[in-house]
Amino acid sequence: MEPNEYIELEEKYGAHNYKPLDVVLNRGQGIWVWDVQGNKYMDCLSAYSAVNQGHCHPKIIEAMTEQAKQLTLTSRAFRNDQLGLFYKELCEITHSHKVLPMNSGAESVETVIKAVRKWGYKVKGVPEEQAEIIVCQNNFHGRTITIVGFSTDPTAREGFGPFTPGFKVVPFGNATAFEEAITPNTVGFLVEPIQGEGGVIIPPDGYLRRVKELCEQNKVVLILDEIQTGLGRTGKLLAEEHEGIEADLTLIGKALSGGFYPVSAVLSNTEVLGVLRPGEHGSTFGGNPLACAVARTALKVLMEEKMIENAAVMGEYFLNELKKIESSKIKEVRGKGLLIGVELFPDAGGARQYCEKLMTKGLLCKETHDHIIRFAPPLVIKRQDIDWALERIAPVLSA
Numbered sequence: 001m002e003p004n005e006y007i008e009l010e011e012k013y014g015a016h017n018y019k020p021l022d023v024v025l026n027r028g029q030g031i032w033v034w035d036v037q038g039n040k041y042m043d044c045l046s047a048y049s050a051v052n053q054g055h056c057h058p059k060i061i062e063a064m065t066e067q068a069k070q071l072t073l074t075s076r077a078f079r080n081d082q083l084g085l086f087y088k089e090l091c092e093i094t095h096s097h098k099v100l101p102m103n104s105g106a107e108s109v110e111t112v113i114k115a116v117r118k119w120g121y122k123v124k125g126v127p128e129e130q131a132e133i134i135v136c137q138n139n140f141h142g143r144t145i146t147i148v149g150f151s152t153d154p155t156a157r158e159g160f161g162p163f164t165p166g167f168k169v170v171p172f173g174n175a176t177a178f179e180e181a182i183t184p185n186t187v188g189f190l191v192e193p194i195q196g197e198g199g200v201i202i203p204p205d206g207y208l209r210r211v212k213e214l215c216e217q218n219k220v221v222l223i224l225d226e227i228q229t230g231l232g233r234t235g236k237l238l239a240e241e242h243e244g245i246e247a248d249l250t251l252i253g254k255a256l257s258g259g260f261y262p263v264s265a266v267l268s269n270t271e272v273l274g275v276l277r278p279g280e281h282g283s284t285f286g287g288n289p290l291a292c293a294v295a296r297t298a299l300k301v302l303m304e305e306k307m308i309e310n311a312a313v314m315g316e317y318f319l320n321e322l323k324k325i326e327s328s329k330i331k332e333v334r335g336k337g338l339l340i341g342v343e344l345f346p347d348a349g350g351a352r353q354y355c356e357k358l359m360t361k362g363l364l365c366k367e368t369h370d371h372i373i374r375f376a377p378p379l380v381i382k383r384q385d386i387d388w389a390l391e392r393i394a395p396v397l398s399a
């Protein structure tokens, strides 16, 4: 079949809830992917940071196929021999005490909202139905009704109400605004260490440290959504390490499976998860043996193959080289580790056309918001690959 035929099938039979670049891929390895005609591309999106370990990592393939032959799903009605080991290894790596496994990132966000509300009523003593959770402007936490209900992006919200009450929005990066929003009924603060979908927005140094102090002083649970920033993307296992803090609750997903399978988790270092009793929350697939085996290996290769250290070194190099590009179109280049945003001036005509031009040169990336290009290649990228990318990016952005 020709590329156009695949595209026509998608357009004809699928809901149009995405506007992908028109490249039809059928193979991936490491940082590279191939289209159905055999053209090769560097993947500078990594499936929104789900493929941090690189496409089709051989050790994860092996773990997945071996486990698939053995046992895939028991449901949590019964126990399985992978779940406990997954918990233990994940807790040891992240210094957490408890884990609650789910599938998609949005599900882990929903889970944390339930847990922290219940904690508010049972432990903090908030009057029934009064719990408040504070979130940030320009947030991205997923696509369920509750989550889009506290989005500030009109495209995410419009036409989908009525929404879940109990959320308050404050500006991102402003600890004073957060402090002023806290009331005796505030149970949690849900925030991304760096806003990824929001355009790679990095808060001022010290923001999360101050927020953590305020949370402690006011008995508010600090919930970091590290679904995109976690698992090495920013050059640390968790982005919170840049600020030297530990969140009370941390959400991870995406790269937790190396892109093989939806696996997410709520990590807890407080008693918050302890408030959940049997029957109050769950998921048929959450914590299944296939997911656990895949995630255990995805974590193992991330650590063993020093991908996090590589992200720090290569990220700094990539960022600095991007900053050297002379172009009247570039407003700002910013990033941490291998999560990099290039913001264009409004009169550059939107980021999409540059992504399309880069695609024709063999580099895949995606705009976020209209005028920001995100570069987030798999963490296995090497210096010579970055030079290859820069040779394509520089002429496209300065033309």
Ligand SMILES: *Cc1c(COP(=O)(O)O)cnc(C)c1O
Residues within 6 Å of the ligand: 048, 103, 104, 105, 106, 107, 109, 140, 141, 142, 143, 192, 196, 197, 225, 226, 227, 228, 229, 253, 254
């Ligand atoms: C991708 C993402 C989510 C949602 O994850 P899904 O698996 O798409 O549901 C939530 N939070 C952040 C920060 C994300 O980047």
